[in-house]
Every structure is written in structure tokens, then in C-alpha cells.
Amino acid sequence: MTGAALDMGRYAASVWPAYAASAAGFAWMIIDTLVRARRARRAVETLESDRRARDPKT
Amino acid sequence: MIATLANPLKFMAFSRWAAPALGVVAAILIGWGLALGLAAPPDYQQGETVRIMFVHVPAAWVSMLAYACLGAASFVSLVFRHALADAAARAVAPLGAMFTAMALITGSLWGRPMWGAWWVWGDARLVSVLVLFLLFVGYIALRASIEDEVKAARAAEILALIGLINLPVIKFSVNWWNTLHQGESIMRAGGSTLAPVYLLPLLLVGAGYSAAFGALWLARTRGEVWRRRGASLTLQAALS
Numbered sequence: 001m002t003g004a005a006l007d008m009g010r011y012a013a014s015v016w017p018a019y020a021a022s023a024a025g026f027a028w029m030i031i032d033t034l035v036r037a038r039r040a041r042r043a044v045e046t047l048e049s050d051r052r053a054r055d056p057k058t
Numbered sequence: 059m060i061a062t063l064a065n066p067l068k069f070m071a072f073s074r075w076a077a078p079a080l081g082v083v084a085a086i087l088i089g090w091g092l093a094l095g096l097a098a099p100p101d102y103q104q105g106e107t108v109r110i111m112f113v114h115v116p117a118a119w120v121s122m123l124a125y126a127c128l129g130a131a132s133f134v135s136l137v138f139r140h141a142l143a144d145a146a147a148r149a150v151a152p153l154g155a156m157f158t159a160m161a162l163i164t165g166s167l168w169g170r171p172m173w174g175a176w177w178v179w180g181d182a183r184l185v186s187v188l189v190l191f192l193l194f195v196g197y198i199a200l201r202a203s204i205e206d207e208v209k210a211a212r213a214a215e216i217l218a219l220i221g222l223i224n225l226p227v228i229k230f231s232v233n234w235w236n237t238l239h240q241g242e243s244i245m246r247a248g249g250s251t252l253a254p255v256y257l258l259p260l261l262l263v264g265a266g267y268s269a270a271f272g273a274l275w276l277a278r279t280r281g282e283v284w285r286r287r288g289a290s291l292t293l294q295a296a297l298s
Contacts, residue, residue, distance in 0.1 A: 005096045011106040014171050018164040022113040025160040026270065029153060033274050037281030044284050047291035054298075 066142050066283060077276040084270035091262030098255045107171055112259055114164035115244075116267035117157050118187065122225055124154030124271060125190060128197065129222040132215035142279075144211050145286065147218065148201060149278035153271060155194035162187060173238055182231035183239035186224060193221040 008015040063069045092112060101108035131147035134140050165184070166176045178184055197214050204210035232241045243251045250257055 008106040008109070011171055014107055014167045015109050018110045018113055018167040021163045021167070022117065022160050025117075025156050029156050029274050032152070033278045033281065037277055037284060040281050040284035040288055043288040044291065047288060047295065051291065051295065 064140065064142060069142060070280060070283060073276040073280050077273045077280070080269045080273035080276070084266045084273055087262050087266030087269060089266075091259045091264075091266055094262065095256070095259035098259060101256075104172060107168055108256065110164055110168040111256070112263050114161060114168060115260060116264040117164060118161040119264055120267045120271045121154055121158035121161050121187070121190060122228060123268065124150055124157055124275075125193070125221065125225060127275070128154060128194075128218050129225075132218035135211065136215040136219070141286070142283070144215075145282040146275070146279045147215065148211075149282045150275050151194050151197045151201075153274050153278065155191060155198065157267075157271065158187065158191040158194060162191060169238075178238050181237045181239055182235040183228065183237050186228045186231050189224055190221075190228060193217070193224060197221075 063072060095109055095112040098109075100106050128147055128150050131143045131150065134143035135147055162184075165187075169178070170176050197218055200214045200217055201210045204213060231237060232239055244257070244260070252260065
């Protein structure tokens with residue numbers, strides 16, 4: 001992609017913030033989703049290992 | 059396929075590989091579409107602002123798709139008392155809210171240079187999309203405000219189903235009322251009026267956004283399943 005393709009002229013103040021807002025939205029969705037899923041999975045792993053320690057039959 | 063995925067164990071096995079696979083597909087399609095979109099010539103009327111369309115329109119499409127998914131999952135949960143459907147409904151609402159916010163913000167950034175206004179309260183398309191955003195936020199707030207998770211789910215599901223009426227309002231608002239917003243130019247009878255040089259990148263980014271939504275929804279539903287499993291284990295530990 002050439003530099004000319006990235007030159008938005010007098011509309012740069014509208015185009016780039018729109019792309020930045022979209023990128024920020026995706027970044028939030030990806031980070032929040034992964035952090036929540038990882039935190040929940042680790043909590044389950046801890047609880048299951050505690051349960052196994054209390055009652056090895058389970 | 060849907061019947062298979064309704065089984066939580068099968069869903070977890072499927073989503074474990076499907077979520078990252080969809081994420082890779084999304085990254086390729088969005089990157090390809092945006093590269094073509096940035097290389098396309100400026101529009102003769104809109105100039106360079108036409109490039110906002112490549113992030114605005116897909117976000118608006120996916121916001122409506124997300125609400126349709128919220129409505130479908132809420133219906134299955136309400137009628138069949140299906141726990142995985144409820145987890146999926148809870149997981150999709152924040153994604154829908156964010157895609158709607160992205161559509162509103164990028165639309166506003168386009169409206170300022172083209173219409174001379176960030177926002178027009180009299181425009182039915184703008185206001186109906188704002189209502190969509192408030193429905194997502196209302197759903198999240200309602201679930202958070204009731205301590206009993208079952209009661210919270212039932213109340214939020216009813217709100218989600220009532221809100222479905224807003225989807226045809228958004229879709230046909232540009233036909234039913236005189237608005238500043240452009241009329242239908244892509245999904246219309248007689249074919250698209252958009253030039254191919256803009257249509258191809260738009261469809262690629264639209265497919266990419268849809269794939270990203272699918273990946274995030276699967277990953278978020280997985281997280282919700284883990285959270286519920288954790289709550290169940292905590293309760294069992296407390297009772298034992």
C-alpha cells in the first residue's frame with residue numbers, strides 16, 4: 001500500500017478517528033473476552049483441584 | 059448442527075477450535091477488505107470519507123445480527139429452559155452493544171463532514187440504531203440488577219424478545235420515513251447500486267466482521283460456561 005493511499009487529505013480528521021474507534025472497539029472485545037474466559041477457567045481448575053484434594057474419589 | 063451444539067460438552071469441544079479458526083478467518087478478511095478499500099479511488103461526492111463506510115456499515119450489519127442472535131438465544135432459553143442458550147444470550151449482549159457503539163461513532167464521524175452535523179435527532183435510522191444500543195445496555199443492566207440469576211435471565215429474555223420489533227424498524231426506516239441517511243444501496247431489490255470498487259471491499263470486511271463476531275461469541279460463551287461451572291462448584295463446596 002502506498003503512502004498516497006493513506007493520505008486522507010482534509011478528511012483525515014474524520015477517517016482516521018473512525019478507524020481508530022473501530023480498532024479500539026475490537027481491542028476491548030478481544031481483551032475482555034479472553035480475560036474473562038481465562039479467569040473463569042482458572043477458577044474452575046482451582047476449585048476442581050481443591051475438591052480432588054478433599055475427596056480423591058471425585 | 060444446532061442440536062449437536064446444544065449439548066454443552068460438544069459445544070465446548072467444538073468452540074475450542076472453531077473460535078480461534080474463525081478469528082484467523084476474520085483477521086484475513088478484514089485485512090484484505092481494508093487494504094482494497096484504502097486503495098480504492100475517492101468517491102466523486104464523498105471524497106475520502108467514503109472509506110468510513112468500510113468500518114461503519116459492517117459494524118451496523120453485525121449489530122443487527124447480534125441482536126437477532128440475542129433474540130433467538132433468549133427465545134430458546136425462555137421456551138426450552140436451555141442453560142447453554144441463556145449463557146449464549148448473556149455472552150452476546152456486550153458484543154452487540156460494542157458493535158452498535160462502533161456503528162454510531164463511525165457514522166457520527168462521517169456525518170460531521172457530509173451532513174454538517176454529528177447527530178440528527180429527526181433521523182429515524184440514527185434514532186432506531188440508538189434504541190438498539192439502549193436495548194443491549196438495558197439487557198446487560200437488567201441482568202446485573204437482579205441478584206437471582208434465574209429471575210434476571212427471565213426478565214432480560216422478555217426485554218430481548220420485545221426489542222426484536224426494532225430490527226425491521228432499523229432495516230426499513232429509510233423507506234418508511236424521509237431521513238438524511240442514505241436509502242438502501244446494497245441489499246435491495248434489483249441489486250446493489252454501489253460501484254464494484256467499493257462493494258467488494260465492503261463485503262469482505264462485512265464477512266470479516268461477521269467471522270470476528272462468531273469467534274468472540276463462541277469464546278465469550280465458553281467463558282460463561284466456565285463461570286457457571288465455577289459457581290456450581292463453589293456452591294457444592296459450601297454445602298459439603
